[in-house]
Amino acid sequence: MHLDPALLQSLAEKVGTPFWLYDAATLRQRISEIQLITSDGLQARFAMKSCPATKVLSEMHQAGVWIDAVSGNEMLRALHAGHASGHNPPVILYTSDVFRDNALEVVLQQGILPNIGSPGMITQLEAAGYKGDVSIRVNPGFGHGHVNSCDTGGPSSKHGVWFGDLAETAKKITDAGMRTVMLHSHIGSGPRFQELHDNLERLADEFAALLPLFPDLQAVSLGGGIPHNYRDPADQIPLEPLRALFARCREKLCSAAGRPLRVEIEPGRYFVASSCVLVTRVAEVKATQTNEKGQGATFAMVDAGFVDLVRPAMYGSYHGIEVVPQDGGARESGWVVVAGPLCESGDVFTRDDAELLNPRHLPMPLSGDLLVLRDAGAYGYAMSSNYNSIGKAPQVWLEPDGRMELISRRETLEDLLKAEVSEVL
Numbered sequence: 001m002h003l004d005p006a007l008l009q010s011l012a013e014k015v016g017t018p019f020w021l022y023d024a025a026t027l028r029q030r031i032s033e034i035q036l037i038t039s040d041g042l043q044a045r046f047a048m049k050s051c052p053a054t055k056v057l058s059e060m061h062q063a064g065v066w067i068d069a070v071s072g073n074e075m076l077r078a079l080h081a082g083h084a085s086g087h088n089p090p091v092i093l094y095t096s097d098v099f100r101d102n103a104l105e106v107v108l109q110q111g112i113l114p115n116i117g118s119p120g121m122i123t124q125l126e127a128a129g130y131k132g133d134v135s136i137r138v139n140p141g142f143g144h145g146h147v148n149s150c151d152t153g154g155p156s157s158k159h160g161v162w163f164g165d166l167a168e169t170a171k172k173i174t175d176a177g178m179r180t181v182m183l184h185s186h187i188g189s190g191p192r193f194q195e196l197h198d199n200l201e202r203l204a205d206e207f208a209a210l211l212p213l214f215p216d217l218q219a220v221s222l223g224g225g226i227p228h229n230y231r232d233p234a235d236q237i238p239l240e241p242l243r244a245l246f247a248r249c250r251e252k253l254c255s256a257a258g259r260p261l262r263v264e265i266e267p268g269r270y271f272v273a274s275s276c277v278l279v280t281r282v283a284e285v286k287a288t289q290t291n292e293k294g295q296g297a298t299f300a301m302v303d304a305g306f307v308d309l310v311r312p313a314m315y316g317s318y319h320g321i322e323v324v325p326q327d328g329g330a331r332e333s334g335w336v337v338v339a340g341p342l343c344e345s346g347d348v349f350t351r352d353d354a355e356l357l358n359p360r361h362l363p364m365p366l367s368g369d370l371l372v373l374r375d376a377g378a379y380g381y382a383m384s385s386n387y388n389s390i391g392k393a394p395q396v397w398l399e400p401d402g403r404m405e406l407i408s409r410r411e412t413l414e415d416l417l418k419a420e421v422s423e424v425l
């Protein structure tokens with residue numbers, strides 16, 4: 001994603017800082033890469049929790065990418081963006097371990113395929129009079145995450161039905177008058193191709209062995225987890241081996257079933273990570289001094305914080321940072337900690353998962369310069385919050401021909417107070 005400093009400066013003037021900037025061309029490039037990977041008869045879904053903006057959902061709809069939704073409102077947002085309801089085909093899948101709020105109601109009213117992650121959800125569906133098809137999210141006993149809290153398979157994972165309990169779960173589904181039409185697993189596949197390869201081969205073998213338990217099966221989902229290299233965006237996972245890997249998994253599953261099965265993948269971050277940046281302004285640069293408690297540091301204080309982009313504070317995630325000098329001049333390099341405005345010491349973008357400051361070697365910014373936090377499209381705006389009552393930053397959409405659109409405005413105090421009531425109970 002190429003960024004024109006003049007464009008960033010003029011946008012900062014127009015919408016204020018911080019703001020999110022989406023590049024439609026980069027998003028469409030990633031969609032076309034996934035289409036290449038799934039060209040051998042696989043179906044792609046977008047794990048919309050990573051970036052649920054209507055614009056992004058509409059791009060997926062136009063490209064024929066289906067949706068993995070994880071809440072009642074996510075299903076409704078996907079419908080709002082034009083995705084179809086119903087089971088035939090199940091364009092929207094509802095994946096969850098717990099029905100919350102309106103989720104069960106939306107599944108029932110819109111005929112959406114539920115992908116159940118806990119056996120108790122079958123009891124709830126039955127009690128609600130549901131007689132349709134279901135999918136089961138399986139915990140296959142292994143998995144990987146870039147940090148432990150993102151590990152989505154194995155004994156430490158809360159997700160899915162443990163593979164050893166599947167026979168019992170299958171019976172429970174049949175006894176409730178429902179059919180299992182899909183088996184699903186999302187194991188979080190690790191940052192290296194070999195690890196992804198080994199995990200997916202193992203998963204396909206495990207699913208192939210489970211097929212006899214599920215005579216009504218129509219589809220298998222191998223989940224998301226295609227890594228995005230945040231440290232070196234130019235060095236991404238090789239596409240052709242990835243296409244061949246998924247094609248092999250599909251062949252294995254179809255030949256074990258003795259009939260064609262729909263094989264799905266549902267990436268989130270790979271679709272959207274590179275298509276958006278968070279642009280923030282440096283308020284000032286200040287320093288602490290080394291003493292007996294530790295080393296001093298230079299802090300670039302910016303107006304974005306973890307209420308905007310929480311990944312560094314939450315997982316120690318790395319985002320590339322670029323300095324855009326306000327006057328277009330040069331800046332001398334130096335080691336700098338980039339920190340935000342929140343009343344929290346951990347409101348730092350340059351840190352690791354051990355909660356340590358990780359000063360970054362950057363052109364030393366001056367007050368007024370812009371800083372661009374790269375690869376912020378996945379779990380960026382989607383995870384932003386109203387902590388400290390700041391209100392969410394606006395989102396801007398950029399088309400390849402230079403047309404720009406404000407797709408969400410900066411939240412105001414009225415937005416923050418909107419749900420407050422004074423109702424006697």
Ligand SMILES: Cc1ncc(COP(=O)(O)O)c(C=O)c1O
Pocket residue numbers: 047050068095152186223224225226266267268269270378
């Ligand atoms: C069920 C499910 N599908 C898909 C994804 C998308 O993963 P990623 O964004 O890493 O591709 C996740 C992420 O945790 C998930 O839990």
